[in-house]
Amino acid sequence: MANVVSNFNAFSGPSLSPPAPPAWRPDGLFDPAVADRYGVTPREAAAKIRTGIICNPKSHRNRSSVEATKPFLSGTVLAVTPRTQAELAEVLTDFARHGIELLVIDGGDGTIRDVLTAAARVWTGAAPRVAIVPSGKTNALALDLGIPDDWTLDQALTAARDGTVKVRSPIEVVRKTDGTRLHGFLFGAGAFVHATALAQRTHRAGAFNGVAVGLALCWAILQTLFGGANSAWRAGDRMRIRYQGGAAPAYAAGANADTDRARYLMLASTLQHMPVGIRPFGTPREGLKTLVVDAPPRWLAAATPLIVTGSPAAWLDRAGYHRIDSASLDLSMGSGFILDGEVYPGGDLTVREGKPLRFVVP
Structure with missing residues (x-):
């Protein structure tokens, strides 16, 4: 089975994020100015967004391997390193069953291809937002989206908090x-x-x-x-x-x-x-x-x-x-x-x- 850093059942348990009601807008996103004033961190923001992280340990310069993601884990954040296509499909199925709202892919273009291919079989309707942490040899999608080469998981979670997105359709x-x-x-x-x-x-x-x-x-x-x-x-x-x-x-x-x-x-x-x-x-x-x-x-x-x-x-x-x-x-x-x-x-x-x-x- 894939290396699951947090138990999937944690999604149904109590959230580990501290209460900070003033930082939240009615749409469920953070108000950055208020969040900064109250010292709300990206990891705490991620704890309000059901997040699944797919890490590719074979990526050329993976920054957020399982060990590196541990400080970000909470009751609603899971990091997984699937080793096979079968494990990847199993992990994504569990992510969907627990209703993740953000799918983070830490890897290059090949990792993105594999994850999106498997995800298309899981989310036949509305899919969660996707965040890319470009750590592969080639990162053409990240370049197209304007994601800097040195973007970190912390920065991706901050961007997810602020709600900025671009829409792209993959080739099928x-x-x-x-x-x-x-x-x-x-x-x-x-x-x-x-x-x-x-x-x-x-x-x-x-x-x-x-x-x-x-x-x-x-x-x-x-x-x-x-x-x-x-x-x-x-x-x-x-x-x-x-x-x-x-x-x-x-x-x-x-x-x-x-x-x-x-x-x-x-x-x-x-x-x-x-x-x-x-x-x-x-x-x-x-x-x-x-x-x-x-x-x-x-x-x-x-x-x-x-x-x-x-x-x-x-x-x-x-x-x-x-x-x-x-x-x-x-x-x-x-x-x-x-x-x-x-x-x-x-x-x-x-x-x-x-x-x-x-x-x-x-």
């Missing part, structure tokens, strides 16, 4: 053969799979977050430019793509055709801001956005700076660089895909915008 990837679902924020296929493998090497070399992503993508482009006409990077992977709705532009017929063809790269994301300031989808905006690049990529040296800076140049689409917004798409491919850093086998998939979630932000 559904495997048609068995209905299994994944939830994440950055989907990639083709050259992006190879680039992510290179990013793992840059992690071992000490580069993290957007730096690792940027270095990997630069190396992938160099491999494509100088790898020769028969390079595997240039050949791409065969994909069948069919957009089902949204704002796919009419000029994207080549990318939208329901036929198998080689694609150099496919990216999809619901993030509004990407690492290191790149803009592969153009102007930052809400919704599910995709970039599809035909293989072999044409005029890559000229197109790359325009793609990464979000240029709307019309010739990019004619050259095979298609930016398409859509609420949902069907995708068939034999090769694998990446979701938030993890490789999964290909197949017949639906990629769509998932249910909106409320994230606690500074």
